[in-house]
Amino acid sequence: MNERLTCVLCPIGCLIETVRRGDDLEVRGNECPKGVDFAVQEILHPKRNLSASVPLKGTASRMVSVRLSQSVPRDLIFPILDAIAVLRPEAPVRRGQILIADVLGSGADVVATRTIKP
């Protein structure tokens, strides 16, 4: 599979072309070796943060927004979203409060990003 991406590791922003064959990645267009690391990370092991919004317990639409404390492998996005979807935090909620610790063993916590006063 071929993919193009822009390296974001320095302001030059090389346009990198990649060709993927199984676990091998051919990288072209990078002006320095760091571009290879960037492409390998981004194409073979991409990590992402994610955010969502869930209703406060006992309400239909008083929303608490959440995100992960750190990025996780991209494959975990939908399983983690499923775990978040059933959350119904109870007021009060503190910004930064951990709502699910080490979600699905990913090492990342699901944390509240908004304060809800009692």
Next chain:
Amino acid sequence: MTETGTVVERHDIVVIGGGPAGLAAALGARRAGIDDVLLIERDRVLGGILNQCIHDGFGLFLYKETISGPEYAERLAEDAAREGVIFHTGAMVLDLSPDRVLRVNAADGYRLVRAGAVILAMGCRERTRDMIGIPGTRPAGIFTAGSAQNMVNLHNLKIGREAVILGSGDVGLIMARRLTFEGIKVRGVFEILPWPSGLERNVRQCLQDFGIPLELSSTVVDIRGRDRVSSVIVARVDGSSRPIPGSEREIACDTLLFSVGLIPENELSKRAGVVLSPLTGGAVVDETLMTGVPGVFSCGNVLHIHDVADWASFEGFEAGRRAAEFVRGRRSGAETVEVRVGENIRYVLPQIVRRGASGVTLNFRVRRPMRSVAVEVREAASDRILTRVKLYRLIPSEMRQIRIPTSVEDALEIVAHE
């Protein structure tokens, strides 16, 4: 000109709008030693548009970490409260006069506020379908990307099952991912320009990650459906953005989002007599962010559209500091020179500079994506180059800055060439 029965208050500095720009402006004024700083926000909560931007990617420059919009809003509002800014939430400014009298409508009544200086920080609104003139029926299921974001993130509303997004602005890209997370199928994002108008990071993380197609040089030419959207017709466009006959294709969907641009919200500014720039849609300001109306300053999205909240905040801090200077009477020199937009530049800000000012920083955007670019600021009359930087790449979605080390004596021009 007091009206009978209305309260008249006086404050040294009044900030209109409690988003990041307004909060930072109030903080900037307090930090410059002004005791009496009032911030007026029509919403019940502070933070502005950030409250609905639950994704992360904010604050890298101000807080040195990436956080979500609500966290950014809370932190800045807490700073402002701790540092003694006076807040008036749930209060809307209805009118502003050139001599800085505000009419404010609040739950507890109507009042007049007289200000030593005013800082405009009202943010922006979204361009709508009517503004870009798409024909077709008017069924339910059509939203601007920002209002969809508000419904989904703050009100738990399910807006549809299958969506098409017109325009590749950042809000639209962020919403493509958000809808995907909510189980809504996004059939594609259509952009009339040959390049995406949002940040590349968002194209990658919001579309490519989920296999959502991005079709450039294409647009929606018709909307079908009686009560609810049932499909849209998309077509490719030529070099002058005109639909190419025969390229039409029907896409079934029950929801259409518009992410076709943001416009500074300047109704109040106009009432005060502030002159607006056709290039930015915001006020014409000098290097101190003061508009043509003495003592009225502008910052954030009401001045020009910022894609990064930190830049709106930094502009706010500066507006606060400059407004403090004005209130103290420490402002010199009124004669200004123009900063003109040259080759490949879409806009530049400030548009005027007080003669003799030194260390001025210009904000600018280019018209089209460019690589290996030289950006120059020169004196318009003599062509003398005052400063020049080389950049590897420049894209219209990223605002850039260039600093002029020497003092400015004559009209300037900024150009970019490959």
